[in-house]
Amino acid sequence: MARNPARNFSIKRLPGFATIAMLSFFILYLPIATLVVYAFNAGTSIAAWEGLSLRWFLSAWQNQQVIDASIRSLQIASVAAIIATACATLAALATTRTTPYRGLTFKYSLLNSPLLVPEIVTAVALLILFSRIKVWTGYSGLGYLIAAHSAFCVPFAYLPIRARLENMDLSLERAAADLYATPFKTFRYVTLPLLWPGILAGLMLAFVISLDDVVITEFVKSGGQDTLPTYMLGQLRRVVTPEMNAISTVFLMLSLAIVTVFFFISRNPQKDDP
Amino acid sequence: MSVTPAELGETIRRKDIRSRWLLSAPAMLLIGAASAGPLLIVVLYSFLAPGSYGDVKWAFSTDGWFNVFLSRDIFDDTVSLADAHFSIFWRSVRIALATTALCLLLGFPTAYFIATRPQHSRSLWLFVITIPFWTNMLIRAFAIQEVIRTEGLVNTLLMKLGLVSAPIQMLFTDFAILLGMTYVHLPLMVLPLYASLEKLDFRLVEAAYDLYASRFNVLMKVIVPLVKPGLIAGSILVFIPALSSYVIPRVLGGGKNLMVGNLIELQFGQGRNWPLGAALSVTLVAIVLVALLFYVRNVGKTGGGAHG
Numbered sequence: 257m258a259r260n261p262a263r264n265f266s267i268k269r270l271p272g273f274a275t276i277a278m279l280s281f282f283i284l285y286l287p288i289a290t291l292v293v294y295a296f297n298a299g300t301s302i303a304a305w306e307g308l309s310l311r312w313f314l315s316a317w318q319n320q321q322v323i324d325a326s327i328r329s330l331q332i333a334s335v336a337a338i339i340a341t342a343c344a345t346l347a348a349l350a351t352t353r354t355t356p357y358r359g360l361t362f363k364y365s366l367l368n369s370p371l372l373v374p375e376i377v378t379a380v381a382l383l384i385l386f387s388r389i390k391v392w393t394g395y396s397g398l399g400y401l402i403a404a405h406s407a408f409c410v411p412f413a414y415l416p417i418r419a420r421l422e423n424m425d426l427s428l429e430r431a432a433a434d435l436y437a438t439p440f441k442t443f444r445y446v447t448l449p450l451l452w453p454g455i456l457a458g459l460m461l462a463f464v465i466s467l468d469d470v471v472i473t474e475f476v477k478s479g480g481q482d483t484l485p486t487y488m489l490g491q492l493r494r495v496v497t498p499e500m501n502a503i504s505t506v507f508l509m510l511s512l513a514i515v516t517v518f519f520f521i522s523r524n525p526q527k528d529d530p
Numbered sequence: 531m532s533v534t535p536a537e538l539g540e541t542i543r544r545k546d547i548r549s550r551w552l553l554s555a556p557a558m559l560l561i562g563a564a565s566a567g568p569l570l571i572v573v574l575y576s577f578l579a580p581g582s583y584g585d586v587k588w589a590f591s592t593d594g595w596f597n598v599f600l601s602r603d604i605f606d607d608t609v610s611l612a613d614a615h616f617s618i619f620w621r622s623v624r625i626a627l628a629t630t631a632l633c634l635l636l637g638f639p640t641a642y643f644i645a646t647r648p649q650h651s652r653s654l655w656l657f658v659i660t661i662p663f664w665t666n667m668l669i670r671a672f673a674i675q676e677v678i679r680t681e682g683l684v685n686t687l688l689m690k691l692g693l694v695s696a697p698i699q700m701l702f703t704d705f706a707i708l709l710g711m712t713y714v715h716l717p718l719m720v721l722p723l724y725a726s727l728e729k730l731d732f733r734l735v736e737a738a739y740d741l742y743a744s745r746f747n748v749l750m751k752v753i754v755p756l757v758k759p760g761l762i763a764g765s766i767l768v769f770i771p772a773l774s775s776y777v778i779p780r781v782l783g784g785g786k787n788l789m790v791g792n793l794i795e796l797q798f799g800q801g802r803n804w805p806l807g808a809a810l811s812v813t814l815v816a817i818v819l820v821a822l823l824f825y826v827r828n829v830g831k832t833g834g835g836a837h838g
Contacts, residue, residue, distance in 0.1 A: 265739070267736045268646045268735075270639075270745060270749060271745065273642050274639075276635075276640065277640040279636065280637070280640040280720075281659075283712075284662045284716065284717075286677065286683075287670065287674050287677045287713065288665065288669075290673065290683055291669070291672065291676055301681075304681070339560070340560075343557035343560055346556055347553065347554045347556075347557035347558070349553050350549075350551070350554035351550070351554060357547050357550070358547075359551070363554055363558065366558055366562070366566060367558070367561065369565065370561060370565045370566070372822065373815065374771075374773075374774030374791070374814055375774065376774055376776045376791040376794055376795065377572065377774070377811040377814060377815055378568070380572065380798055381569050381811075383798060384572065384575060384804070384808075385568045385571055387585070403564045404564050404565075406560055406564070407560050407561050407563070407565040408565055410557050468664075468666045468667060470666075475798075485666060488669075492668075492672060492675075492781055501676075504666075504669045504672060504673075507665075507669060508666075511664055511665050511666065512664075515660070515664045519653075519657050
């Protein structure tokens with residue numbers, strides 16, 4: 257920093273900014289903290305504290321609807337994240353490390369379109385489309401939800417993979433090709449191992465995004481296909497017990513664990529490489 | 531027949547481009563089939579007649595679009611502006627703008643604070659900002675509900691301190707929606723702002739102080755113009771999802787205080803007027819496109835700080 261040590265004046269300081277920043281952090285964490293604390297409430301109210309207890313975690317665990325919805329959420333998120341990441345990896349290979357060619361901008365826009373179109377609009381569009389297909393084919397399984405989730409997860413999986421690829425030099429792949437490696441072997445033994453952290457990061461983002469989705473799932477699901485978020489949305493209409501807090505807390509911990517791993521995988525990719 | 535190096539290069543390039551199309555095909559087909567493509571069906575449906583029990587009748591009709599902007603009196607057939615729809619659209623725009631302003635007010639100092647931390651601790655601060663962003667939207671809405679409800683934390687605290695004698699009704703008001711939206715979208719404002727602020731050259735700030743600028747002038751005339759791309763990127767990133775919110779107004783607005791998203795849902799649910807719902811959806815997408823165009827014209831070319 258080009259700072260004059262003789263002068264007792266910090267050019268970076270703007271009065272009040274640190275206070276507002278702390279206020280932001282406080283606002284971001286207070287509601288979540290309250291939610292988690294009341295999950296351990298012994299009473300039946302989510303407002304009055306009546307002592308420490310794990311009864312609501314037990315009650316959630318014994319609630320068959322909650323367990324079913326959780327399993328369904330995890331199933332959909334796993335399959336959708338794998339499909340989305342596979343597609344996104346190929347798409348990232350196709351759109352990076354090249355001079356611009358015709359259709360590249362179109363690809364970018366299409367790949368990122370799920371981020372830009374309002375979710376509610378995509379939701380009604382899929383409602384219309386899938387209700388037709390349901391009538392024509394008679395199939396009403398989880399396939400619709402998996403297809404919808406895979407599609408909107410693609411841009412989230414794509415971003416970290418693309419970022420990783422853009423930091424990768426083509427010279428190693430060229431060297432492999434010079435040594436008569438086939439394009440597939442080059443990909444398998446050179447590109448893929450280098451790209452792996454990006455793919456893993458993309459997979460985790462896609463998983464969390466799929467797990468969190470409410471709006472599209474709410475419109476696309478058939479009867480009896482509640483995921484955990486849509487189950488919770490339904491429950492919020494009634495009188496809420498701390499069981500909701502307990503479910504939310506477990507859900508939060510899962511997301512937090514995944515995001516923490518993501519954070520450590522994706523930070524400073526250059527430094528990880530020996 | 532000999533092949534010149536130029537021709538060979540051209541052939542290789544053409545092959546490369548073809549394989550790039552093949553590689554991107556799965557992702558594009560997936561998005562085309564289950565995300566972007568179905569939007570065309572929405573446009574089609576907005577020009578059909580509503581069916582009696584939801585869905586549509588296959589007959590061309592502009593009633594859907596007519597009803598977006600106008601309403602016909604059921605008794606004397608007089609046509610007037612559809613006040614209800616206008617007021618909901620206007621409300622949504624107002625709430626989205628207010629959310630953007632609040633996020634900016636909180637987000638700018640926060641991003642500045644993070645950007646002026648020592649290099650090694652910045653990523654940790656950013657991580658702290660992004661955690662709430664990755665937690666479920668519904669859970670965050672529920673958490674807000676819990677804090678501001680009649681017997682919630684804030685009211686209990688106010689009563690204990692003797693500041694109010696009866697709990698304040700905060701839940702199911704516009705205030706609740708605004709609070710929830712700001713809470714949910716704040717990280718979207720901080721991230722692009724941080725990306726811009728991190729690149730800020732503080733030698734320029736120092737130069738301004740050397741020329742006897744006040745702190746306020748340095749902020750408004752040096753820092754803000756330099757991070758303008760980040761400011762616009764953050765505002766657009768907050769404005770668009772805020773405008774089309776569905777979960778927050780539903781959970782915190784209590785069904786009375788509708789926004790566009792809820793109005794659309796209503797047409798596909800109880801309203802049983804799919805063409806109107808489709809026309810409203812297209813209108814919403816149009817507004818979003820205008821906002822995006824504004825963004826591209828102002829930031830797209832300069833390119834800086836637009837990493838969401």
